[in-house]
Amino acid sequence: MLSERALPAAVVDLDALERNVDRLVEALGEGPTTLRIASKSVRHPGLLRRILDRCGSRGRGLLCYSAEEAALLAREGFDDLLIAYPIAGAPAARIVASLVAGGHRVWATVDCSEQVQLIAEAAAEAGTIVELCLDIDLSWRPLGGVVHLGVRRSPIRSGASAIHLAEAVAEQPAVRLTAVLAYEAAVAGVQDRNPGSRLLDPIRGLIKRRSRPLAVARRREILESLWGIGIVPEVVNGGGTGSVSSTASDPLVTEVAAGSGFLCPHLFDGYRGLELEPAVFFALPVVRRSDPDHVTCFGGGYVASGAAGRDRLPRVHCPRGLTPVELEGFGEVQTPLRWRGQGAAPGLGEPVVCRHAKAGELAERFSTYLLARGDRIEAEEPTYRGLGGSFG
Ligand SMILES: Cc1ncc(COP(=O)(O)O)c(C=O)c1O
Incomplete structure (x- = not known):
C-alpha cells in the first residue's frame, strides 16, 4: 500500500x-x-x-x-x-x-x-x-x-x-x-x-x-x-x-x-473497559543498514508532550522485532533500530510502521494524512499544518 x-x-x-x-x-x-x-x-x-x-x-x-x-x-x-x-x-x-x-x-x-x-x-x-x-x-x-x-x-x-x-x-x-x-x-x-x-x-x-x-x-x-x-x-x-x-x-x-480515543495512540492502550484499536500510524523508510542486525530509518523523533519519560516515545508497530537503540532513541533525522525479528530485516526503502504516544501531535509533523481503507489509500487530506495552521 x-x-x-x-x-x-x-x-x-x-x-x-x-x-x-x-x-x-x-x-x-x-x-x-x-x-x-x-x-x-x-x-x-x-x-x-x-x-x-x-x-x-x-x-x-x-x-x-x-x-x-x-x-x-x-x-x-x-x-x-x-x-x-x-x-x-x-x-x-x-x-x-x-x-x-x-x-x-x-x-x-x-x-x-x-x-x-x-x-x-x-x-x-x-x-x-x-x-x-x-x-x-x-x-x-x-x-x-x-x-x-x-x-x-x-x-x-x-x-x-x-x-x-x-x-x-x-x-x-x-x-x-x-x-x-x-x-x-x-x-x-x-x-x-x-x-x-x-x-x-x-x-x-x-x-x-x-x-x-x-x-x-x-x-x-x-x-x-x-x-x-x-x-x-x-x-x-x-x-x-x-x-x-x-x-x-x-x-x-x-x-x-x-x-x-478515535485515533488511539499508544498512551490510550491500557484503559480497563475501553477496547480501542490503533488507527493512526507513521511509516518511516529504511535508508541504511550499519550492521546486519540493525536498520536505520529516516525521521522518527516525534516525541509527545507531557512529563518527559519513556512513555512519550513512539513505539514500533510493525514489523515486529525492531527496537530503538538505547543511546540514540528516536532521532531528529534518523532512527537506528535493532532487528531481532523473524527472517531478514526490512530492506532499503521498506516502511517501518510506528505509533505516536499522543493523538493530535503527529499532525504537527505532517502536512497530509494518507487515509487508508483495507489495503488501499482512499484519500490524502491536509492536517492543520497542511492548511497553514499552527496554534501551539
Ligand atoms: C478540557 C478537556 N476535555 C477533554 C479532554 C480529553 O481529550 P482526549 O479524549 O483527547 O483525551 C482534554 C484533554 O486534554 C481536555 O483538556
Missing part, C-alpha cells in the same frame, strides 16, 4: 477509526448525552468531519483549544465551537468576538474576572454578545489542599468561587454564562495499566477511584450554586476518552468530550 508513496508518511486506518467512533458512542449509553470532539487530539479537518458524521445525532460540536484554531475550523465549515482553554490576549478575544458577530456559535472559557473583562470588551467592540464557559477544577486536594492530585487548571473549585465569577460575568452586558466545563483529567487521561511504571498502577487506581465521586459532587455543588442565582447552563461538558461511560452516567453532564 505504501510502496508508491513518499516516506515518512502518516497513515490513518479509516475502518479502525470508524470502529473506535462506534465504541465511544456506545460508551455514552442510552441517555441524551452527546460527544463533543476534542479537536486538539485530531488536528485534521477531514477526520473531524468524518468523526462527527459517524457520531450522527450523538455528536455535537468541537472542543477547540485556541481562538485562532476555532477561526480555521469555522472557515472549514464547522460550527458549535467550545474553546476549552482560556484566552488572555486582546487579539484572541477579538477573533472570538468576530466569529460570534459573523453568526458562529462559539464559547470562550474563563476562570477569572480578567478574562471575562477582556472578552466583554472585545464583544462590545464587535457589537455582539459572547457566550462564556466556566472552567471548574476537579483535582483532589486532600489535607486541606497541601497535596494536589490531578492537573492544575482552574481556581474555581467551590460553589462560592463559581458564584463570584458568575457575578463578574453578570456585570458585563456583552457576555453571558451558558456553559460549564468540568474535566476530570485524573480519571479520563490516566491509564489503568501503564507498562512503563507498573508499580504506580495501584496508586493511580486509588486516585481514579477517589476522583470519580469527587467530580460528580463538585459538578453538583457548582451547578446548584449557579441555579441558585438564576443561571442554568445549557452545556455541561465533562470527561475525556478514558471516562466516557462514567462521565456520561452523571445526569448533570450534557456532553462528554473525547478526541484521543
Whole structure:
C-alpha cells in the first residue's frame, strides 16, 4: 500500500477509526448525552468531519483549544465551537468576538474576572454578545489542599468561587454564562495499566477511584450554586476518552468530550473497559543498514508532550522485532533500530510502521494524512499544518 508513496508518511486506518467512533458512542449509553470532539487530539479537518458524521445525532460540536484554531475550523465549515482553554490576549478575544458577530456559535472559557473583562470588551467592540464557559477544577486536594492530585487548571473549585465569577460575568452586558466545563483529567487521561511504571498502577487506581465521586459532587455543588442565582447552563461538558461511560452516567453532564480515543495512540492502550484499536500510524523508510542486525530509518523523533519519560516515545508497530537503540532513541533525522525479528530485516526503502504516544501531535509533523481503507489509500487530506495552521 505504501510502496508508491513518499516516506515518512502518516497513515490513518479509516475502518479502525470508524470502529473506535462506534465504541465511544456506545460508551455514552442510552441517555441524551452527546460527544463533543476534542479537536486538539485530531488536528485534521477531514477526520473531524468524518468523526462527527459517524457520531450522527450523538455528536455535537468541537472542543477547540485556541481562538485562532476555532477561526480555521469555522472557515472549514464547522460550527458549535467550545474553546476549552482560556484566552488572555486582546487579539484572541477579538477573533472570538468576530466569529460570534459573523453568526458562529462559539464559547470562550474563563476562570477569572480578567478574562471575562477582556472578552466583554472585545464583544462590545464587535457589537455582539459572547457566550462564556466556566472552567471548574476537579483535582483532589486532600489535607486541606497541601497535596494536589490531578492537573492544575482552574481556581474555581467551590460553589462560592463559581458564584463570584458568575457575578463578574453578570456585570458585563456583552457576555453571558451558558456553559460549564468540568474535566476530570485524573480519571479520563490516566491509564489503568501503564507498562512503563507498573508499580504506580495501584496508586493511580486509588486516585481514579477517589476522583470519580469527587467530580460528580463538585459538578453538583457548582451547578446548584449557579441555579441558585438564576443561571442554568445549557452545556455541561465533562470527561475525556478514558471516562466516557462514567462521565456520561452523571445526569448533570450534557456532553462528554473525547478526541484521543478515535485515533488511539499508544498512551490510550491500557484503559480497563475501553477496547480501542490503533488507527493512526507513521511509516518511516529504511535508508541504511550499519550492521546486519540493525536498520536505520529516516525521521522518527516525534516525541509527545507531557512529563518527559519513556512513555512519550513512539513505539514500533510493525514489523515486529525492531527496537530503538538505547543511546540514540528516536532521532531528529534518523532512527537506528535493532532487528531481532523473524527472517531478514526490512530492506532499503521498506516502511517501518510506528505509533505516536499522543493523538493530535503527529499532525504537527505532517502536512497530509494518507487515509487508508483495507489495503488501499482512499484519500490524502491536509492536517492543520497542511492548511497553514499552527496554534501551539
Ligand atoms: C478540557 C478537556 N476535555 C477533554 C479532554 C480529553 O481529550 P482526549 O479524549 O483527547 O483525551 C482534554 C484533554 O486534554 C481536555 O483538556
